[in-house]
Amino acid sequence: MTDTLSVAPPNPVPTKHLPGDLAIWFFILAELLAFAVFFSAYAFTRTNHVELFNLYQQTLDRNAGALNTVLLITGSWFVVLAVKAAHRDEQKAISRNILLGFLCGGAFLVVKVFEYSAKFGAGISMSTNTFYMFYISLTFFHFMHVILGMVILAILWFQSRQGAYGSHHMNGLESGAAYWHMVDLLWIILFPLVYVMH
Amino acid sequence: MQFKSQAVAKPYFIAAIGLFVGQILFGLILGLQYVLGDFLFPEIPFNVARMVHTNLLIVWLLFGFMGGAYYMIPEEAETDLFSPKLALLMFWIFLVAGALTIVGYLTVPYATLAAMTGNDLVETMGREFLEQPLPTKLGIVVVALAFLFNITMTVLKGKKTAIATVLLIGLWGLAVFFLFSFYNPVNVVLDKFWWWWTVHLWVEGVWELILGSFLAFVLIKTTGVDREVIEKWLYVIVTLTLISGIIGTGHHYFWIGTPEYWQWWGSVFSALEPIPFFGMTVFAFNMVNRRRREHPNKAAVLWALGTGVMAFLGAGVWGFLHTLAPVNYYTHGSQITAAHGHMAFYGAYAMVNLMMISYAMPILNGRAANSNKSQVVEMWSFWLMTIAMVFITLFLTAAGILQVWLQRVSDTPLPFMVAQEKIVLFYWMREWAGVVFLIGLILYIASFFIGGKEEAAK
């Protein structure tokens, strides 16, 4: 099983394979499906309340959203570097990059908490109106996923410090990385959909 | 039988089948009351008969779960049961408590029963499915804890397989979520909110773990497919079950005074609930197709495949039909709900218990499988009961669609009873399908008494 990947990088891996464990892909698919249904519900509802949605969309902090987009993409980039480092068996680089990815996630949470406290401080909740119902539901659902992704990165970091990953042991790292990329991907859809498009 | 202590499962299975018969007889009474309104009135009013029908269902399923666990856990843990004596004692306590409760329902007016049994101390009675008097509820807790202690100790001293772990989580969840049945605030919205923590988190949560675990166990035994393969699929399926089912509770929070965002959260997550059931169907068929041996107990394999398909249809498809909030606005609390409830309970929980009984009983009687003659009769009973249930569901669905149209959608909505009278034909057909179901059940019991050339014991 491991032989295909221990071949030097210039030789392409003969068969295409799914990075990470099949089990994580079932989970990722289920999560994507839940988000997809939620996104469709948003789009569908918006067509019936375009003015309401456009009006309250103005109240969202786009700069914070854009900053968060950059943070998550950077975080994903660090995780890619961690996986590449594992292919080359550079132990220190693996854990360093995972940690950097984790910090990007943490920064995302900080920005988001500032954004939320402004909204909640103004007395806005999921029951305020349909737009805020979607805004809070979608972003909070995603927010929780960032936390879950960070828990996974923390576990990966801890394991990597003990030398658990390397070119022969990619399964756990690739699975966690795939999940983190999903969290990133979801935000890349969520941000334009909820913050920008009108 | 690999371990002597597995034998305690037998009385549990027999009691389960006995109570199942009672459940069906009361189902027929209820069906008849739907068409002949004053049938057995005032001796057995509808609400009493319904309470007996649903409570017998819950109790026989619990007997089946416990029997199945007592049979399965020693074999999984590869050690004898921690205490067969305790299991037997609990059997009698549970049976007597259950029987007394039913006798109480049938002989005393419910309000008198409530006064007699200390409902004034802790008011828990009179809520759907949780009608049991306080002593019975406490009895359920005691029996469940003793049972859990017994099987947990067995697993702790033996091997801890994935199948046993999933079963234990399911059973502990069952006990924990039952505790919400003791919480009955005066605020009716809170009452309903937490009531679902027992009811929904049972049937669309932890019970599905029990279902998955039983199914995985019987599939390993009958197909000879690698445990490793079956167990990892089991984990994937129960993961999908809980990630959709837990927040799926929200589909009960549309119209009971809870915030309106539940219409979205509930719709989104319950729309995903059919997926794990579909996974279970594919899983069962796949494993049987990849079988490495021909198990002599064909009837058990048939039940295993049947429960996969019927749980998907009943819980998955019929659940999805009316789970989206805009649809549910019209169908909530109609015969469509009843249609879904019947097929889902039969397909998921009645059938998985019958599968376990079908697999285990011959072995408990000292043979790998029953004679061919007996199995043929059992398979006939499978088809009769299953097809009858399909028709019960279809007739109730038709009745429900008409009811919703006449009473809630049309421009001139009719009063409830006027609408009911217009759909009486479907209730008659449902009753006849119920009679066929009973015939199937009689055949099922008959199959236990058919001898013939037995398959050799292992």
Add this chain to the structure above:
Amino acid sequence: MSGAFTKSMARNIFYGGTTFFFLLFLALTFDTHTQLPKRDMRQNITPQIAEGKKLWEVNNCIGCHTLMGEGAYFAPELGNVIVRYGDEGVKAFIQSRPKEGIPGRRSMPQFNFTDEQLDAIVAFLKHVNSINDANWPPNDQG
């Protein structure tokens, strides 16, 4: 590790995923409890209404009727019965049920309630009717 599918990964995802979604459910439950006082009219609950709820329970009304759509489907929805019958109409209906039922028709038992009990039941049903349940049922027929 191409095409790996391991039991340990499946197990970890089961534990992690279940915990995650349960926590999310708890968060929603918490939010619901902060919002409920605006919808469930708890400030109006009197001892009489509590008594009515108890009578509703110990006579197993839910064994035939639905309340906000939950219960049995043998008899009409009662969450809005006050709208259909009015206070006095509800009391008169309950009081006038014949002991032996109505030949050939679905029959409601005669519970022999006192006047105070009837008042309590009506108070409870009125309270339920006042709860903000997102405009369910679709019309007065329930």
